[in-house]
Amino acid sequence: MSKNLVIVESPTKARTLTQYLGSDYQILASMGHVRDLPKGEFGVDVDHNFEPKYVIPKNKMKMVNQLVKSTEGVTNLYLATDPDREGEAIAWNLLKVIEQKSKAKMARQKYQRVVFHEITKDAVLDAFSHPRDLDQNLVEAQQARRILDRLVGYKLSPLLWKKVKSKLSAGRVQSVALRLVVEREREIEAFKSEEYWVIEVEVSRQQPEARDQFVITLAKINGKKAEVKNQKEADQAVSDLKVSDYSVSSVESKEVKKYPNPPFTTSTLQQRAANVLGFVPKRTMSVAQSLYENGLITYMRTDSVNLSPQAVSATRKFIEENYGRNYLPEKPRAYKVKSRLAQEAHEAIRPTNVSRQSIDGSPDEKKLYDLIWKRMVVCQMAEAVVNETAVEVEASATSQKYLLRATGQQIKFDGWYKVYEKAPITEQVLPTLVKGEALDFKNINPQQKFTEPPARYTEATLIRDLEKNGIGRPSTYAPTISTLYDRLYIEKMEGKKIAPTPIGKTTIDFLMKYFSDIFDYSFTAEMEDDLDSIAQGKAEMPPTMKKFWGPFEAKVEKVAEEADKMKVEVETTDEICDKCGKPMVVRYGRFGKFLACSGFPDCKNTKALNEETGMKCPDCKTGDVVTRRTKRGKTFWGCSNWPKCKFASWTKPKLEVSKPEEKGQTLQG
């Protein structure tokens, strides 16, 4: 009797395969990687070809032992992990562990490597009829990636402990993420706001039957771009425009096609869920995980926009039946990944069954599913057609010649917009104007404005920029940001924006001063080129590592000896210590920020930092409500007068409603 064992990464994938392969196959999950470099030591023998030392992490030991036991008496072992670099390495490490641990003195375990790019019955059965050997070059490329990350992370972190602050960390991915945040903050700090004016004129047609009014905006003065920089210039333009004659100098109309977005990847799903639902990436991922485990969507950690042919044809059928032929493009739309660095082991994120338009589940699950469902349907729908009109109006007075503009857009055919309650563009309908037509002046509206600094990152936009540079992977985007919080490198500001702390800024200053090459945005891309060469058998891991390690190690040693210890800037505040009268400063402790007396250690006074909840304490009425954290990290709300006032609450205190009786009536009526 033949026994078949299949090993994949995830239990959900295992469950799906069971349906396709039948009862002759036992399918088990490895839960990701089964071996790794040891956490507590360097684990790379740099003097002997960078030989890595692999160990089975403690929390995986039980599972791995069971896995090995299950291989006993197996005739065919199939390694069906993901078809990418990491998947190949998981398969190889699995095999190594099984060979090592198998008690039976049987010959080298017979195994077969099986790869498929989509988990459909056809693709899976086809893959099982064409197994192959492990790709040693691909495994070597993964090891190179892993070892390089270890060299960088475990050499530079201790340097930070010595030169900046204990327990900090640096890495190829996290430090570039931090660099982006720090550089954006410095752009904002250096930004000088400039005054400018927008001048809008309300005009109307002169036709007795259609005296439509519309708004035109000043665009040019004497043929040059209008730059109205101050009140004086604005006054001049306004007084001229009040007495000008207006006539239409040009009317241009064209039809523009608006194409739908590609289906979701991890990163684009995180963007969209942040914008539309206000989810942070961590929340998006946990909700998506639940949808995935319930069989409602495809795998949620992917960088691919590929769609299985079956999914596309089912979606086309759905579109034709529910929206009609007009909404179906002649040919299916195919999407391509932009990044050369994508691994594309999985499909795009899409509903597993497009005819399931809504689902049962938590409110979060319903909302996220709705986003995913719509994105899939629209990506196969016809483009929208929008009529765009550009009108130019001349206004002449005295010696100055003014040009004003209006643009209109009108939806001619809604196409994929139909799926959304609100079209992604707002219609602006202009009257049908004729070139040379004279217009009447009705009103003028000059507006003083100031240029705005670039926006701070949100978690989602930071991930977008990391992905743009090929830095990090779908499985690490959200965890990388958590690391930046854990190290107190960044903090959340109002409106979900993130800003660097003094520790974050100092760390980046140090890293960029001595190791700018590693934290350059192109470092990962260049590393990927080297990894490609290894994967293609054109290069080998040890010399590739050596090329990096030689100069790197020398630099680390030099910096360790010669560099000065960095000083982390201390934020002072207007707050005065109520014990000694000295100003108070912001300190970063185990539980986040707090106020401490600058006279420390002579004065040990501390105070809770007002987190701007904007509420007064409901008990003592004088203190402010501040957010605090317990030793276990759970957030609660307390009074800034603690320990004098003992107010504390697990939930955010509500502002008192002045007249509760009225509220009851409103609810009834």
Next chain:
DNA sequence: CAGTGAGCGAGCTTCCGCTTGACTT
């Protein structure tokens, strides 16, 4: 429901990428 920081310098901290549960307050 509630402490934190500096330096003294014990002993520890740290990377990226692949995956799920198991622990409470």
